[in-house]
Amino acid sequence: MKEIRIKTTREYSVLVGHGAVAELPQRLPALTSARRLLIVTDDNVAPLHLPALEQQLTGYELHHLVLPHGEEHKNLDTIVDILTCLKSCGFDRNDLVIALGGGVVGDMAAFAASIYMRGISFINIPTTLLAQVDSSVGGKTGVDFGGAKNIVGSFHQPLLVICDTAYLSTLPPAVFADGCAEVIKYAFIDDAELLELIDRGIAANIEAVVSRCVENKGRIVAGDEADRGQRALLNLGHTVGHAVEALSDYQISHGSAVAIGLHVITAAAEQAGLCEAGVQQRLAATLSANNLPLACPYGAEALLERIRSDKKVSGDGISVILPQKMCSSRIEKMSFDQLLTLLKGVLA
Ligand SMILES: NC(=O)c1ccc[n+]([C@@H]2O[C@H](COP(=O)([O-])OP(=O)(O)OC[C@H]3O[C@@H](n4cnc5c(N)ncnc54)[C@H](O)[C@@H]3O)[C@@H](O)[C@H]2O)c1
Ligand SMILES: [Zn+2]
Secondary structure, three states, X not given: OEEEXXXXXXXXXXXXXXXXXXXXXXXXXXXXXXXXXXXXXXXXXXXXXXXXHHHHOOOOEEEEEEEOOOHHHOOHHHHHHHHHHHHHOOOOOOOEEEEEEOHXXXXXXXXXXXXXXXXXEEEEEEOOXXXXXXXXXXXXXXXXXOOEEEEEEEEOOOOEEXXXXXXXXHOOHHHHHHHHHHHHHHHHHHOHHHHXXXXXXXXXXXXXXXXXXXXXXXXXXXXXXXXXXXXXXXXXXXXXXHHHHHHOOOOOOHHHHHHHHHHHHHHHHHHOOOOOOOHHHHHHHHHHHOOOOOOOOOOHHHHHHHHHOXXXXXXXXXXXXXXXXXXXXXXXXXXXXXXXXXXXXXXX
């Protein structure tokens, strides 16, 4: 098992390993004086993994809340359900919320914990590859609102994150592939050694891959906790990816959309002479080897229109993350017209 320290304002550990969740009972007393624990999970994860977790947590007043799975339930109504549960079970400010699930469960359990009594403690036990390598680290919480993703939320750092890779063995293959898109993203942001690991097989090297991604995310978010600068690098592939996801009415999954976004922006940068030749081919081979799509079903104009309406866009420009060399990307401020020209280089 590996322990990675995330050096945000309040430091915390991420434990990574097969069976790492067994560490939880002995870690808890040093982290919290909670008497009551609420485990928030969803109806896919609960039958597979909730009983084993509950069995470990003796000596506490234990509660659980099983949410319906899926992004369509990531809204304020569900937050009210979590808050109602906390209130009716008599939770006080010393008590603890534990998320057991993917990014949807994690983002909502953390958001509810961040506002109940102005913030109670939270531990995240992510059970998808995406949640282990991405959403569980960094302290962003939230829900979708008014048709916009993650537009209502807060920053709330966890006390502890446990990435137990044993959970990943029950993931549907398409959900595993979604997480692979984020893993590949980290390699092309700035991690050549991770790319070598990916070449040797993500599943075959899962502990090393998850650790490496958590270290990368931890380093980037610790340097920019409030998301005003370098953290934007984590959006490689996401400017186009989010637009693809939204234009498909969320029928294209986040991971597939990010794969398409990575491919489009890399091809466009290379075409415009902003990126060394060969990066796009290497990226395409890596995405394909991990069962991810490349082809973008939308044209440059449609993508741009959607990007313009995104919440992260301010004024008439946008920060785009551009690959510049193999495993090296940079943040580039450009106008919408420049971005449109760039995209038109590779899309109709
Ligand atoms: N907070 C952040 O910084 C951040 C970063 C990236 C993504 N996100 C958010 O994460 C969410 C996506 O997360 P996700 O991809 O984990 O989706 P998800 O939570 O919807 O999980 C995907 C599916 O897998 C199921 N599942 C989870 N674990 C399982 C397991 N071990 N075995 C079998 N099935 C399992 C879930 O029930 C669900 O149906 C989005 O809402 C996104 O906005 C947040
Ligand atoms: Zn993502």
